[in-house]
Amino acid sequence: MKCKCCNKEISAEDAVCSVCGFPNLKGVDDISSDVLQNMVKEYKDKKLGCIRVELLTYDYIIEKGKVVEQSADYVTVCSANELKLQKILWSDMVFEEVPSDRMFKVCIRLVSPDNENTVTLDAEPERAISHGRVGFCLDDGFRLLTAVGNDSNKIYLEAVSLI
DSSP states (O other): OBOTTTOOBOOTTOSBOTTTOOBOOTTOOOOOHHHHHHHHHHHHHHHHTTOEEEEEEEEEEEETTEEEEEEEEEEEEEEGGGOBBTBOEEOSOOEEEEOTTOOEEEEEEEEOSSOEEEEEEEEOOSSOEEEEEEEEEEETTTEEEEEEEOSSSEEEOOOEEOO
8 A cells, every 4th residue: 555645655554654654544434535635735744845945056157258157056946845746846947958968967955944965966868858947846755856858858867855
């Protein structure tokens, strides 16, 4: 069976999900789907609402005919509780093109009141990606799944635990 909140596989004997801590509602058949959805939403907001998902961005200028990095800074993309299971939330920042013969890195930072976790993910596209973005969605087990590209041409990078 699967956890009603994070969608991770759990045992029927478990009182709570070992990943997210949501109660195992086995044997509770009289909960309406609306009540269950509200319980899940409130729990997700509580667990994920304090986590910011940030993306490292770079600003470049052209100086004497050469592209020069001017600055690098993290930009908040969303709060983790805004993310949906397998539905990508694309960032506003657009890149022109990533050729298929070039490996690149995506640097994200997960910030909560108690912790800051910076993760660098390697990406090696099989095909060129033009006018793409970096996006995020929830994966099973309260994991952050990072996508690079656009709705019609994207690659997924390694998933990272949010909790």
